[in-house]
Amino acid sequence: MRIVVENVDKKFVDNNKREVTALENINFTINEEEIVVLVGPSGCGKSTLLNIVGGLLSPTNGQVYFEGTNDIEPNLGIVFQEIALFPWRTVFENVIYGLEERGVPKKEREEKGKYYIDMVGLTGFENAYPKQLSGGMKQRAGIARALCIEPHLLLMDEPFSALDAQTRTIMQEELLTIWNRTRLSTLYVTHNIQEAVYLGDRVIVLSRHPGKIKSIINIDLPKIGRDSEQYRDQFEKYADEIWGLIRHDAQEALKEA
Amino acid sequence: MSESKKIIKNKVAFLDRKIPRYASVLGITVLLLLWETICRMNLVPPLFLPAPTAILSDGWDLMASGELMNHITASLTRIVGGYAIGATVGIIIGLILGFSRWADAIFTPVVYSIYPIPKIALLPLIILWLGIGEMPKVAIIALGVFFPVLINTFSGVKSVDQTLIKAAVTFGSSHFNVIRKVILPGALPTIFAGLKLAAGTALLLLVSAEMIAAQYGIGAMVLHYGNLMITTKLMFGVMILSLLGLLFNRGLHWLENKLIPWK
């Protein structure tokens, strides 16, 4: 199953009644088992695009669809930047939320919940409430909740941006391990270039005002172990290339803010 | 180099100072003792301020004769009934107004124009409608409870984190389940603030209504003994009311801790 984003535009009306074009003419596909990363400076429309793909916002023009569904109703799993765990539910109850809403029988919920909680390394914290968890653990629970419904597309909006640098590095590694087991098609939003090169099969660079696709870069490196010594030069080359594309826009963004 | 040293002390230790348990009864005990001594020394006539012991002994007579029980039962039935109805309806309508923009636009102006009316002013009208039995008293309490609960529920719903609602919808929740599983628990802390506020209103309306139109009830009892100038029994009624208010508040507090374990 592929996800196709076709001719998507998004216009907002701002507080002064002026029209702001957040996205213009966005076209790309996400293939099966592919991780596509969206990078771009602050305010370029990354979240807007992810929300449109996630069905939480309507595009002004264009459409987003699944291709080759064979009449299965496709599922989406979203990991939110704000984490958005339900504070009144324990880790386990949060993780199985999607299954509960789909009417999955209790026994299966328990098995799957346990499986994915184990996958993100939260075994032993099933009965903890979110406020009892550290930032990294909360986001792990958020990831488990998205994985648990076994989605056809996983959407992640800067999932690790609220975490400290060490936790972040570990979580990136874990995410790849998880991907290796689940092989989910993923759309990943970040403003961190290292993260984009580390995780992506393809990196889509967005420009600002309006948010357009500036370039799509294929990362021809093996999925696992890109941070090893052997690939250091190529890794840096990709990172520099992307930074070259973003730099000017990022400086502009800073001036506006 | 001199050998003198200066240890740095915690300057905010007073913030988490532990207070012994007896402290909370200290104030009340001192007050009661003072009160008793003033009365024993005949500094004020007993008609204006009877001694606590005199109040308790006359109160005991009231209990023994079974009269008190009649009053308490009548009052409790009214307040529990009125409060339950007002709170339930208030929460439900509050959830609907908070969730549906249409309902909000149509009904919120109505709510805000009725809210400021002191509810006791409506009692004569309600008696006209419902007759002089128990109904008007229960209705006036329900009405008084309804508004603060409704308004708090409404603002609780409005303050629920939008991303939680988005998350619920993404993971497959229907509108009804969004209300039940996200909006209701999310608004619960604010709803409880409304419920506590309403407890005071309910007690006030109970006593007022009973003073205006009732044979039995703590309010009627207080008024009755006031007319007879039996201050001890009057004061005993007032003490029962204070106890009732206290119990009400404790009960809600207990329920809140039970229902909101994640806080």
Ligand SMILES: Nc1ncnc2c1ncn2[C@@H]1O[C@H](COP(=O)(O)OP(=O)(O)OP(=O)(O)O)[C@@H](O)[C@H]1O
């Ligand atoms: N609801 C809205 N109403 C008006 N303008 C909006 C709205 N949402 C987003 N925008 C505008 O659209 C543009 C893109 O916003 P978006 O949040 O998608 O950026 P982003 O790339 O995710 O930025 P960041 O990296 O800071 O999260 C911005 O200029 C923003 O001001």
Ligand SMILES: [Mg+2]
């Ligand atoms: Mg964003």
